[in-house]
Amino acid sequence: MTGLVSAKFFRRKRVLVFFTIVVLIALLITSIETGFDAGSLLSVTMISATPLILGAIGEIYAELSGVMNLGVEGMMSTGAILGVVGAVAMANPWGGIVLSIAGGGFLALAYGIVVIKYRGMQVPAGLGLFMFGLGLSGIIGTSYIGMPLPYNFPKIPIPVLADIPVIGKFLFNHDILVYITYLLVFIFWFILYKTKMGLYIRSTGEDPGAADSAGVNVFRIRYLCVILGGVLAGLAGAYLSLAWTPGWNEGMVAGRGWIVISLTIFSLWGPARAFLGALLFGGVYAGQYLLQGLGIPVRILGMLPYAVTIIALSAVYLFRKRLGAPTALGEPYKRE
C-alpha cells in the first residue's frame, strides 16, 4: 500500500507541523521562565475544543454529502440534557452517552426526512430544528436544573506521558471522552479520505448526478451523514453536561452550535483541519481569563472566533477560485 501515508503527505502539512512545534516550544519556555502555566491553559483549550470538534465532524460529513444542518445548537442541547437524564437513570455516565447519541440521531433523522424526502428548504428547516431541539432540552431539563451529578467522567491521566511538561497537560491528562475524541477524529478522517464510503460521501455532495450514475445511492448516503451529524452533536452535548460542567443548566450550550457551523466552513470541510480550528476556538475560550489580565475586555475577545471566520472566509473567496464547498450543498436532489 505504497503512497498511503507518504512523504508527500507530510510535505504538505509540514508548515502546520512546524508552526505547531514552534508555538509549543515557545509556551514551554515561557512557562519555565515566568511560571506561566501554559500547561493548564492548553489543558483547558483541549477540553473546550472537544465538543466543538465532535460537532464539527458530524456537520462536515453532513455538508460533504450535500446537506446543511443549521440545527446543531438544538441537537447539542438535547444531547446535553439527555446525557444527564441517562446518567441519572442508569446511575452511570455511559448511560447518558448512549441516550444522548440516540436523541441526537433521532432529531437528525427527523430533519433528514424533511429535507431529503420532502425536499424542504434547508436553511429554514435547520432553524426549525434548532428551535425545536433547544426547547425540547429545556422542557426535559426542568427538573434537572442545577442538580449535582455524581456520575461523570473523571480525568484519566496517561502514565508517564501525562508528566511531560506542558504537552502532558495538553494532551494526556483528560477524561476518557477526550481520548475517544482523538480516536474519532482519526477514524473519521480516515473514513473520509481512505475508504470507499468516504469517496461516495464526498462525491454525493459534489456532483450527485455523477454519483448516481456511478451507482451510489445518493439518498441513503445523505441520510447516513445527516444522522451521523446528529449522533456526534448529541455526543458533543453530552460531553458538556457530563464532563465539562458537569450538570445541566439552561442555555449551557451557549452558542457552541453556531461555532461548530462556522468551524465546518472555516476548516474547509476537513476533519483534521477542523481539529486544529477547534483548538483555536477552544484556545480563545481558555485564554479569556488570561487575556483579561492584559486589559482586553473578555467579551470583545469573544467576538474573535466569529470575526476570524468571516475574515478567513473572505480571504479564501477572494484569493482562491474554488472554495471547497461541496458544489451541491443545500440543493435537494431530484432524480429525473
Added chain:
Amino acid sequence: MLGVKEKFGVRLEKRPAPSLRVDIGISILSFVAALVACSPILSLLGYNPIDVYSEMFKDAFGGFAAIARTLTKAIPLILVSAGAALSFKAKIWNIGAQGQMIMGAIAATWVALFSPFQNGSGEQIALMLVLGILAGLAWGAICGFINEKIGVNMVITTLMFNAIAIKFLEYLLHGPWKMPAIKYPYTDPLPASSWLPVISDTTIHYPTLIAGIASVILLYLVLKRYKLGYEIRVFGENRAAAKYAGISSFKVIMIVMSISGALAGLAGVGEVAGLHHQLKMGVEGSGAVYAASYGYVALYIAWLGKCNPLGAAFASFLIAGVLIGGESLLVMGIQMAVVSVILGMALLLLMAGVYLSEYKIVRRRSVEK
C-alpha cells in the same frame, strides 16, 4: 404520464400553479399538526395538552388586556418578519435579524443614556429612532456587501454578525454600560424622556406599531406594483432572467439587506425604548432563552406568511399569541421552552408541507393534454 404519482390509492397530480388557498391551508395545517405532534411530549411530562393549549389561548386572546399584551409582543415580530419576508422573496438568506435588532437597541440606548440630548424634547426620541434604524440598516448592509462583493455565503455572514452583536451587547452590559449598583448585566433604566408613548393602560408603544403596519403595507405595495418590487421578485424567482433583464444583483441585495436591517433595527429600538426601558441581555427576545430570539421566530413567521409582507403581519399576530401564551405557562410550572418546541416543529412541518403543495388530488379520470 409525467408528474402523476400514486400514493395511498389516491391519485396525485403535479399542480401546475400555486394556489393561495392551498398555501394558506398548508400553513395552518402544519401549525396545527405541530400542536398535535407536541402533545405527546407534553403528556409525557405530566401535563394535559388540552389544558396547556387552552391556557395559552386564554392568556393570549382572552380579553382586552390579553390582546393588548399580544399586540405588544407582535410589534417587533411584525417589523422583523416584514423584512424577512422581503429577503426571502428575493431568495436572500438573511438570518441576521437578531444582530440587527441588537444593534438598533444599542444605538437607541446610547442616545438615551449617553448622548447630549437629554432634554426630553421630541428630538431625543426622533434621534433614537433614526440612529436605531441606521444601526440596523448598516449591520445588514455590511453583510450584503460581503456577500455580493466578496462572495461569502449570506447565511454564515449573517450568523456571524449575530454572534458578534450578541458579544458586543454582553460586553457593553458587563462592562462600560453596566448599572453600577448591581452585579447583573443591565444598564441604568432609560430616562422617561426617552420612553416611547404607549396606549393608555397598555404596553403598546404605538409609534413603532404604526411604523410596523405602515412598513408592511408599503412593502406589500412596492412588491406588487412598483418597479423595484418587480425587480426584487424577478431576482428571487430566476437570477439568470434577472441578469438578462439588466437587473443589477448588487442593487437588489443591498436594498433588501438595508431595508430588512432597518426594520429589525427599528424593532430593537422599540423594545428598548417602548417596552423594557432598559438595555439588557435578551432584549432581542431571547431573554427567555428557549423561545429563541425574535429574529428566528420572525423567520418562521415569514415562511408561515409565504414570504408575503401581509401574510407575515397576520401570522405575526398569531404567533405573538403563542409567545404570550407561553410566557404564562410558567404558572403551570412549564417553561417557555414549550413555545420553542412548538414553533420549531411547526417550521419543520411547514418546510415538509411545501412538498405537498406541489400536488393536488385528482379524483376523476381527466384526459391529459
Added chain:
Amino acid sequence: MDTRWADSEYIVYTSTATRTHVLFQAPEGQPRLVVKILPTGSAFIHLVAAPVAAFLLRARSTGRTFGVHHTTSGVVPLHPAQKSITIKLDHALKLAQDPNKKYFYNNSPTKKRTMSKASLKNAIKFSDKARSSEFVVQMKGITKSFPGVVANDHIDFDLKRGEIHALLGENGAGKTTLMKILYGLYQKDEGEIYVRGEKVNIKSPHDAKALGIGMVHQMFEQVYKHSVAENIALFSPPGQLFPVEKVKQRFVELSKKFGWDIDPDAKIWQLSAEERQRVEILKVIYQGSNILIFDEPTSVLTPQGKSELMKWLKKMRDEGYAIIFITHKLDEVLEISDRVTVLRKGKKIKEIATSKATKEALASWMVGREVLFKVKKKVVRKGKRVLEVKDLQVLGDRGEKAVNGVSFDIYEKEIFGLAGVGGSGQKELIEALAGLRKVESGKFLIDGIDLTNASPREITEKGVFYVPEDREISGVILTMSVKENLILRDYYRPPYSRKFALDWKFIKQDAHKKISQYKVATPSIETIASLLSGGNLQKLILARETSGKPRLLIAAYPTRGLDVGSVEDVQNILLQLRETGSAIFLISEDLDTLMMMSDRLAVICGGRLTGIVDPTEMKKEEIGLMMAGTMCEEVLRARGKRKIRG
C-alpha cells in the same frame, strides 16, 4: 473470422448455486484471468495430469491473466485491481470426483479456488458459442418513442469485434437515443438486443457495464473537483479500503499502456478537454468494457486532439475492441470507420462499408433530398445595413476558440439564416451579440455604433432583441404571470413605467394586444407561465422581444420542440417582421425552415463560416456538406457555378 480472438485465451464460465459468472478473455491492455496450473510434484502430474487439465481449461502454459469480479447480473467484465485465481492442479483433477464443490472467490492469489465439473463443462460450451458468434452486439427492430416524436423507428444495428462502426446523422436523428438504449439509460419500446450471441435485457447502465459495454458521453460524468483517481475509484471501486490508492497504481499502468501520461492526482478542473476525455475513456476501460460507445467525441477537441484520438481508436480496434462512433461529421466517418450506418429522423437510411461510401452520398443520406417550400415569401428588397460583424472571435466555456474569425452583415428587411450542427459556435456567437459573453477580438456594430462588449441593456436600447435558446431558463420566468413576463425587457422605461411605479393599466392593455397579435393561447394574462405549452411560451417571448420594431432580432432555435401549428405561427411572425423593416438573424438546426425562410443563408462549422449563399440556389445536401466543413467554393466548384457573394 477474426483470428485474434481465436488464438488467444479461452472463456471460462463458472456457476455457483446463487451466482453466475462469465469470465472474459480480453484484449491487450485489460486485466485478465490467471489460471495458473501449478504442478505439485510427481511425474505423473507433469506428464499426464497437467496436459489434461490444460486441455480441459484450454490454457496455455504461459499462463495469461484474467481478473474476476462478482456481480448478480450475469456477465462480468474484469476488474483491474483484482488478483489472479490460482487453481492447483490437484484441485483441478478433483473436479470430477466432487460435484458438490462450489465456486468461491477471494482476493488472494494464494488461496485455493474450486470449480464444479458442470461449470467447467458449461464454460467450454459457452466459450465455443461466444467465439463463434461474429457479432458482439446485435440490435434488431429497436423502436423508442417519446411524447410526440418517434426517436427510433425499427432500427437494426450490429457491431463486430475489432471494428469501428460509425453512426451518422444530424442532431435529432436518433443516434444518441439508440446508444442510450444499448447502454441502459433508456428502455426500448420494441426490439431485441443480443450481446455476444446471448439475448439480453439491459435495464440500467449497471447491466450494460456488466456486459462489457462502456459509453464515453459528450458530457463527461466526472466530479469536477475531485482528482482523476478519485473519479475512477468512484465508478469502479476496488473494495472498501484505500480505493483511491489502489486505483492509482493500476491507472498509471493503464494510461502508460495507451501512451498517455495523466497524473492520477490531477483534479479534473485542472485538465484540458482532451485530457478529460482521456480520463473518461480510461474510466470506461478500467471498468472492463470492451465494447465502447463514443458520443460525438471530437466536439470538445482541437484538431491535434482529434488526430490523436483517431490514431488511438484505430489502435484499439486493432487490439480487438468493438467501437461505436456517433458523429455528424462526414470527414470523421470516412477517416476512421469500417462501416457506417446513417440515421435520419429516427429511421435507418443506409448501412454500408465505409470503403464503398462517398462524402456526397453520405451527405445526401444524412439530410435527405426534399426541400419543402411551404411558405410564400413576399419579395422584399433589402434596406440599409443594420448589423456588421467583423472578424469576431469569442471564447467558449472551456477557453477554446468557439467563434474563430466570423464576418458577415445583415440588412433591413432580410432574414439572415445561420445553419450548422450544434456546437459549431452558434451559441457563443449569439451570446456575444446579445451582450452575454465577452468578445475576445473583432467587433460588431449596430447601425454603425460599436456595441462590442456592451451590456445587455445597452444593446437592447439600440434595438437589438434576443429570443434565447433555452427559453425556459433564461427567457421566461415560469413562476410569474404572462403579463409580468411580457414586460421583462421594457419594464423600466415609459410607457411601461413612470419614475418608480409601473403603469399596470398600460401593461395590461399592451399584454392583451400582444397575446392576440401573436396568437399566444392562454386563459388570461394573469396565468402563470409554466402552464403554457412550449409553442405558446415561444410566441410569448417573441411578443416580448419584437414589440416596438426591433432593428435586429436574434432568434435562436425558435421552432425547436414546437408543434406544427406553432411552427407556422412563428414563421409568420418572423416574416411579418421582415416586411416591416427589421433585420432578422435566424439560427436553427431545422434546415428546412432555414432554407425556406432565409433570404441569405450562412453556414458555420468549427467556429468559421464555410459560406454565405442563396438558399434557393443550393441543394440541401450541398448545405449538408458545408455544415460538415466543406468550404462553399469547393461545393460550387463541384457543379461549376458562380459563387454568390453575401
